Amino acid sequence: MLEKAVSFIRRNNRFFLTAHETPDADAIGAECATFYALRQLNKEVRIINADATPRIFKFIDPDDAVEVLDDSFDRGVLDGACLLILDANDINNIGGVRDVVSAGVSERFIIDHHEVDGTLAEENCIRGDVSSTCELLYEIFHHLDVTLTPKIAVALYAGIVYDTGLFAYPKTSARTFEIARRLVEAGASPNLVYTKMYESNTISSLLLQAFVFGSLKLHFHNNVAVQKMTKETLKSSGALYEEGQTLINNPLKSETVRVSVFLKENEAGVLRCSLRSKGDIDVAAIATTYGGGGHKNAAGFKTSLSLDEIEKKVLEDLKPYFL
Numbered sequence: 001m002l003e004k005a006v007s008f009i010r011r012n013n014r015f016f017l018t019a020h021e022t023p024d025a026d027a028i029g030a031e032c033a034t035f036y037a038l039r040q041l042n043k044e045v046r047i048i049n050a051d052a053t054p055r056i057f058k059f060i061d062p063d064d065a066v067e068v069l070d071d072s073f074d075r076g077v078l079d080g081a082c083l084l085i086l087d088a089n090d091i092n093n094i095g096g097v098r099d100v101v102s103a104g105v106s107e108r109f110i111i112d113h114h115e116v117d118g119t120l121a122e123e124n125c126i127r128g129d130v131s132s133t134c135e136l137l138y139e140i141f142h143h144l145d146v147t148l149t150p151k152i153a154v155a156l157y158a159g160i161v162y163d164t165g166l167f168a169y170p171k172t173s174a175r176t177f178e179i180a181r182r183l184v185e186a187g188a189s190p191n192l193v194y195t196k197m198y199e200s201n202t203i204s205s206l207l208l209q210a211f212v213f214g215s216l217k218l219h220f221h222n223n224v225a226v227q228k229m230t231k232e233t234l235k236s237s238g239a240l241y242e243e244g245q246t247l248i249n250n251p252l253k254s255e256t257v258r259v260s261v262f263l264k265e266n267e268a269g270v271l272r273c274s275l276r277s278k279g280d281i282d283v284a285a286i287a288t289t290y291g292g293g294g295h296k297n298a299a300g301f302k303t304s305l306s307l308d309e310i311e312k313k314v315l316e317d318l319k320p321y322f323l
């Protein structure tokens, strides 16, 4: 599977890189690290994302390599180029890049760590057992003899730290630590990455956190937590939608909470339901029934139902686990 990624990179010369909408540190880290690696290999490369990079992840992109797709994008440049999709394996999760960029390139390839079955995984490089796309890229770069510059090291390290929840989530392995050690050796500063990602939030995001936490409701003997973030919540806190991204994790700090449901509206009023679980509760199975996806312990979907309707439905879906 790594070989497929290696040969895809070797045989192409003009790359567009993209990742999932509302990119996180693993997505931005994967893109920026690949950007520098490909340039080292004398390839032409551009990064095109559907959404802007969240402020706290900008340090991963010191040269402003990430471009955000807009109407001025010239499709003519796609001729003879390929698209490398990072940290996403569903073409519907790359936003507008799907119709504009993906439709125009000659070849597409996916490097990702979200679980998926069947031919998609076989034809691409998708490893559901790996902690992060950045961990997977480390191995691919190794095969390509890429030199780990400080910029590549910081980008990969940030992605790994973020997606492992500071080396704590289930897919954190001895190999993850070994790779992290080498990245630190190559110039990634653990303290700098921590400070940038976890101690650089805005005051409005702190207020948003207070509002969202204030919406907390518990169900099924404190096994299920539901939090809400409406567009009014965003307005009154002054925060951006993206600043709500990690608030879903707060209820899981409780011993009894096994599922955290987060119903969140963006500034335009588009409603998304995010689900996190501990242990054997498969929230991806629930998300799939609404046309979404994810992994067993982290999934989500967009919906056109109202906030109250979807809350009721998801609680019904979760009920059988807590009878």
Ligand SMILES: [Mn+2]
Pocket (backbone or CB within 6 Å): 026, 027, 087, 113, 132, 133, 163
């Ligand atoms: Mn990831």
